[in-house]
Amino acid sequence: QLQLQESGPGLVKPSETLSLTCTVSGGSIISTNHYWGWVRQPPGKGLESIGSVYYSGSTYYNPSLKSRVTMSVDTSKNQFSLKLTSVTAADTAVYYCARHGTPWVTTGFDCWGQGTLVTVSS
Amino acid sequence: EIVMTQSPATLSLSPGERATLSCRASQSVSSSLAWYQQKVGQAPRLLIYDASTRATGIPARFSGSGSGTEFTLTISSLQSEDFALYYCQQYHNWPPFTFGGGTKVEIK
Secondary structure, three states, X not given: OOEEEEEOOOEEOOOOOEEEEEEEEOOOOOOOOXXXXXXXXXXXXXXXXXXXXXXXXXXXXXXXXXXXXXXXEXXXXXXXXXXXXXXXXXXXXXXXXXXXXXXXXXXXEEEXXXXXXXXXXX | OOOXXXXXXXXXXXXXXXXXXXXXXXXXXXOOEEEEEEOOOOOOEEEEEOOOEEOOOOOOOEEEEEEOOEEEEEEOOOOHHHOOEEEEEEOOOOOOOEEOOOEEEEEO
């Protein structure tokens, strides 16, 4: 079955760039029916959508993070990635990658990675 | 941005009881509403989408209802594994997807 797995540094210094990769297994990232997204959850808090990327490279970003976020896809590796620049302690969170439907058929996030904790600290 | 508000923040119930969780949207989201369950240390799991459709493998004791701005998740008879956090999420108008603040269902 489809599985998603996040990877990347667990510790990032303030003002630097957070970089994470999500590897998709058990299925292809080239899907006309799905987008691939990132959601984060600060410790003890709720969920925040960061943005999503289509296999073609088309992206949607949360306006509150748009100036700092870049997402990309590598279909040859069945991976998609997140970069968040100029991080602060407020960006400390568990970062999840997840799959959802397209703007014309959206059904919520139906498959999630296990999440990876990223701490911003010097 | 559509703001999602969940109530109550905490629900204290006994196994076998019925749980009723509420979610309100700041403007109409039609039926573009999902519910998730999250256990400690785990990723959220999709329970319900399109306000009332159970996701694959979700037991029938979970049901969703509502449309527009008012939604309800009902767990007909709580099992031990149902004590967890529950989030609603709208996907009617995105980006961004927005989530409610969550309801914790705890053992009384």
